[in-house]
Amino acid sequence: MAAYGEAVGNGGISDHGSLGNLVELYKSEDDMEISKAIKTHWTAVGLEDVQFVNYSVLLNLPGPWPSTVTLSSSGQCFHPNGQPCSERARKDSSQDLLYSYAAYSAKGTLEAEVIDVSYGTADDLKRIEKMKNITNHIALLKLGKLPLIYKISLLEEAGFGGVLLYIDPCDLPKTVNSNYDTFMVTLNPGGDPSTPGYPSVDAFTALGCNPSSSEATFGNSLGT
Numbered sequence: 001m002a003a004y005g006e007a008v009g010n011g012g013i014s015d016h017g018s019l020g021n022l023v024e025l026y027k028s029e030d031d032m033e034i035s036k037a038i039k040t041h042w043t044a045v046g047l048e049d050v051q052f053v054n055y056s057v058l059l060n061l062p063g064p065w066p067s068t069v070t071l072s073s074s075g076q077c078f079h080p081n082g083q084p085c086s087e088r089a090r091k092d093s094s095q096d097l098l099y100s101y102a103a104y105s106a107k108g109t110l111e112a113e114v115i116d117v118s119y120g121t122a123d124d125l126k127r128i129e130k131m132k133n134i135t136n137h138i139a140l141l142k143l144g145k146l147p148l149i150y151k152i153s154l155l156e157e158a159g160f161g162g163v164l165l166y167i168d169p170c171d172l173p174k175t176v177n178s179n180y181d182t183f184m185v186t187l188n189p190g191g192d193p194s195t196p197g198y199p200s201v202d203a204f205t206a207l208g209c210n211p212s213s214s215e216a217t218f219g220n221s222l223g224t
Contacts, residue, residue: 110161
């Protein structure tokens with residue numbers, strides 16, 4: 001929806017805060033009803049021309065199967081939360097296994113040696129690069145204080161082909177139990193990477209992730 005206007009009526013700026021009252025609409029109304037409510041609000045505060053515009057948005061969604069990790073030495077298969085693939089999803093998990101999917105990351109299967117990169121800082125990577133070749137290997141990365149996208153970009157520049165993420169229990173408050181928790185990751189918070197910060201264009205289709213299990217092998221790789 002696009003809005004145009006030269007001025008806002010008296011008190012209009014302070015009225016913008018009432019947009020927060022529209023948040024609850026999503027629970028009971030469809031998108032068009034929400035859009036109409038927002039249009040009514042903008043018109044009421046003085047905008048002269050409010051228009052509805054249709055956009056096609058590229059959504060990057062997971063396929064019907066969650067990502068898996070398979071150890072080549074034993075053939076054991078695991079879900080991202082460490083649960084064996086042979087077991088059903090734990091009902092007490094904070095999120096479904098599907099939501100460990102990483103939106104807008106590379107898709108496919110990668111078989112490679114796993115290398116512990118600690119927190120994936122520039123110093124960590126310099127130390128590891130002096131020890132061995134890391135091209136197209138899988139990084140085992142601890143989530144820490146540095147932004148994830150920044151650390152992923154460092155790993156990609158270094159030549160890693162994928163990333164396995166985990167939370168070090170020592171980094172969590174003592175009151176938090178991370179057992180069996182999974183989490184969603186997006187490498188592009190702006191949405192569709194073909195149109196950063198803006199809806200997508202026509203003729204784009206969303207591709208699901210259908211990983212197959214095969215050293216650690218895992219689907220839905222992060223990085224290149």
